[in-house]
Amino acid sequence: MHNDQYPDDVPTPHIELPPGVFPPMPGYTIADLLFVANQPVEAFLEAHTIDPGLIRETSTALVSHVYAVFEREDVQYQIATWYQKPYDHPSMCTRSIEIIAEQFGVLALDAAADSLEGSPLLQLGEDFYLEFIRLAGEAIKYHILKLNDRENPAHSAGHEAAQ
Template identity: 45%
Template sequence: MTGRDYTYHPYTPGMKLPEGVFPPMEGYTHDALIVAAQRCVGSYLKAHSIDPVMIQKSLATLATSMREKFEREGVEYQVSSWYQKSYNDPAARARSVQR
């Protein structure tokens, strides 16, 4: 979770979370989301014959940028909470998950 000082606190089992906040789900952690993005971008760059060294540098920079933003926003907690929180209206839940 991101504290008031905007320092990211990675989840550890048993960690107390604010009410309504769920721990990260497997496959939707920051690392998993970054790896998925890197695979897509890496494939695109390879398909366009970009220099392999440039690809590696680009993917490293992408990971750094994404991790910084994800940690600042607590993305893995947001995704999990949006997905798992209860709704009276199933359509509202579907919109939340989509976002």
């Protein structure tokens, strides 16, 4: 994909990673994960006819909180590393992905809860609050679980050596 803001002739910065750590994978960078977490939450807010300004403010708060947590936990590197590292048995990779999907889904859920602190949306009640945070957490969880889809080309390419 060509982007005029980042011409092709400008080298991208190269980060030296420790042995055994893999670089972020397309679709699983922090930016990708922020998009994934925000989409169902934004749709939920729109379905409840929340003021567009409050939706923007809420989305900004959600993305800021999730970003801070995911950056601190190096989520994009953990996902790539747990997915691409060699396993003795493919089922071990599947299990690792299930574990990190659950863990990072909970991180997103907690960050979503924190993002509502002081928000007027809290006046809409506990059911609204619980659905809001559930949507963010499950979006991340199910997105990461897609890595276990054997039809995914990245999955089979990343595990040829282990199989």
